[in-house]
Amino acid sequence: MPLDTISTYAQTLLRQDGRRWNELRRITASISTQPSSDGSSLLTMGNTMVLCTVTGPREGNRRGQRDNTNATVETEINVASFAQMDRRRRVRNDKRIQELQSTVSSAFQSHLFTHLYPRSTISISLHVLSLDGALLVACLNAASLALVDAGIPMPSILAAISSGSVTPTDDSSTRPEPILDLNNVEEQELPFLSIATVSGHPGSEDKVSVLTMESRCQIGGANSKLESMMATGVDGCKQVRRKMEDVIRKHGAKVLQGRK
Amino acid sequence: MPSLASSSPFSPAELAYLHTSLSSVPPLRPDARSLGTDFRPLRAETGVLPAVNGSAHVGFSDGREAIVGVKLEVEKTVERKNTGLKYHVDSAMDIDMDEDERRKQAMGKQEWVTLTLTVPGLRDDDPNLAFLEEMLREPLAVPLSTAPQSDNSYTMSLQDSLVINSRWHWHVYVDVLLISPNGLASYPLPLLSMAAHLALRDTRIPKLKSEGEEDPVADDDWMASTYLYPRKVVTTSPRPPVILLVLVVGENVIFDPSREELAVADGIVAVSIASSTDDDKDCKVLAVRMVDSPARDTMKGIPQSEEPQKGVDVPGVWRPRVGGVKRSVLKAVIKSVVVDGVARDVMSGLDGFLNLEDGADAGANAV
Numbered sequence: 001m002p003l004d005t006i007s008t009y010a011q012t013l014l015r016q017d018g019r020r021w022n023e024l025r026r027i028t029a030s031i032s033t034q035p036s037s038d039g040s041s042l043l044t045m046g047n048t049m050v051l052c053t054v055t056g057p058r059e060g061n062r063r064g065q066r067d068n069t070n071a072t073v074e075t076e077i078n079v080a081s082f083a084q085m086d087r088r089r090r091v092r093n094d095k096r097i098q099e100l101q102s103t104v105s106s107a108f109q110s111h112l113f114t115h116l117y118p119r120s121t122i123s124i125s126l127h128v129l130s131l132d133g134a135l136l137v138a139c140l141n142a143a144s145l146a147l148v149d150a151g152i153p154m155p156s157i158l159a160a161i162s163s164g165s166v167t168p169t170d171d172s173s174t175r176p177e178p179i180l181d182l183n184n185v186e187e188q189e190l191p192f193l194s195i196a197t198v199s200g201h202p203g204s205e206d207k208v209s210v211l212t213m214e215s216r217c218q219i220g221g222a223n224s225k226l227e228s229m230m231a232t233g234v235d236g237c238k239q240v241r242r243k244m245e246d247v248i249r250k251h252g253a254k255v256l257q258g259r260k
Numbered sequence: 261m262p263s264l265a266s267s268s269p270f271s272p273a274e275l276a277y278l279h280t281s282l283s284s285v286p287p288l289r290p291d292a293r294s295l296g297t298d299f300r301p302l303r304a305e306t307g308v309l310p311a312v313n314g315s316a317h318v319g320f321s322d323g324r325e326a327i328v329g330v331k332l333e334v335e336k337t338v339e340r341k342n343t344g345l346k347y348h349v350d351s352a353m354d355i356d357m358d359e360d361e362r363r364k365q366a367m368g369k370q371e372w373v374t375l376t377l378t379v380p381g382l383r384d385d386d387p388n389l390a391f392l393e394e395m396l397r398e399p400l401a402v403p404l405s406t407a408p409q410s411d412n413s414y415t416m417s418l419q420d421s422l423v424i425n426s427r428w429h430w431h432v433y434v435d436v437l438l439i440s441p442n443g444l445a446s447y448p449l450p451l452l453s454m455a456a457h458l459a460l461r462d463t464r465i466p467k468l469k470s471e472g473e474e475d476p477v478a479d480d481d482w483m484a485s486t487y488l489y490p491r492k493v494v495t496t497s498p499r500p501p502v503i504l505l506v507l508v509v510g511e512n513v514i515f516d517p518s519r520e521e522l523a524v525a526d527g528i529v530a531v532s533i534a535s536s537t538d539d540d541k542d543c544k545v546l547a548v549r550m551v552d553s554p555a556r557d558t559m560k561g562i563p564q565s566e567e568p569q570k571g572v573d574v575p576g577v578w579r580p581r582v583g584g585v586k587r588s589v590l591k592a593v594i595k596s597v598v599v600d601g602v603a604r605d606v607m608s609g610l611d612g613f614l615n616l617e618d619g620a621d622a623g624a625n626a627v
Contacts, residue, residue: 033551034323034439035323036323036324036325036441037323037441047310047311049310050437051307051327053439055441061572076377076380076381078380080327080329080378080435080437081329081376081378081433081435082309082311082312082315082329082433083311084311084437084487085311087331087333087433087435089376093382108513111563125380127327127437127439129309129327129329129379129437130309130310130311132310132311132425205365
């Protein structure tokens, strides 16, 4: 049996790990995991595991770059060398990691109510303990939960998911099929994008806040892949947000129980 | 080892108070621990990560945490130049190799054990980081004597157990991630070494389908794998070393120091211990290192009444520590580690934890 999604998906409509096109991997999360930090979370999506700690808002240590009207969001991503199957030591100024850091920073810089904390810094520190695809997605979700735990006001929870597209190779006229929440193997063979949304006012639609795509795919024409991928992604974000809200509610109930 | 704290957050008055109470007999510790040998509680779990051979997560009560992942990789053994002569008779060696040669062949090299430490917010080439890494790695890869024991079993050091055959070996990568609110300033040596200890004891070597001098092929069945260190322990079975941080204040020897206690230390000693190979002793000391005390870099206190004369010690007024530690005090440190059984208590505590984990696993399987 061939071990790639492209050749088997059309026959079975099941992916390599047995999921259907719109099924998420198991998402578990917990918040307030690190008592010594202001906010923390541990998020797992399938075999991807990210630990996030948030420090702040606090006085920034670099006085020159202080913003007099808003808080500044800083992000540090650290992919542990044991995170993947083959051990790989990552250097700190890896270009890809730097780009991910600035993506996470800018996503939360515009999402949080930073005007409430002028002249201060919010530092997000992300530790990727295990990596099986969806690096940016897991980082965004973990940071979102940790920021909630840190008590930093935000209009809604930022939720992220990745979506990809399968095109059967033998027949180019067939419609490409979108799939949700890719693992590492699927990320390597299929075009995919990472999308994050924030929910709008009640009744209105969700807004996309992060959208990155690092692979090539056809955008225009009759068989445009992009639109279906984005539609699937936005739906996936809704599911993820529901799960994250559950986690926060459960934690809140537990805290209240402890107060009695 | 250089001092890890950049500046002490305590005033001279606080330091004087702490120093006076710690040097009284018995020591009055700021967190109300009654004895110098009392340890603070810690949380630990093993097998926390997927995609590694062994992992552990240890958290101290002051919020410091360490996550360790151990990975094994198969590597080709590079023949040394000076064994060139032996190389020619390699094919014949399998058959008529005497016990002595077999022993020599089973010797591992120190380079097969790699330990890296990651601390967020610190540069990769920070000298303190490199020093800590080497300090943690060194006792792991210490070559033990290979003299035969009375019951004809050989004690193997870590790198010796990594030999697969004459051409292949395992390479152990121990990657330590420290999550700490104040970086290296909290002297995380015992935390890191305990986390590495538990992760190594959780490490499994995949069973090999290949035999003898064949190229290694691993069995897919993870349940068939064996532990790197034997899980059912007797007193003399090999265990990874543990580093204890010992504090000296006056005549008192204090274990597991907190941040306040470290700030007034007359001397800090890092003692690495390993389980002994002798039956009559429990533990042995592998290395003793002095660590620079942060009390050297503090400001001195000024007495209220009169201008102090040079070199005169006014009681209750803080004076930064200078000089080293007396030989007799160092002796007292080693005595309390080895003879008074702190080392044994730590080792048996770690054994007990792993037994509990095993029991929990067995219970889960039974249900």
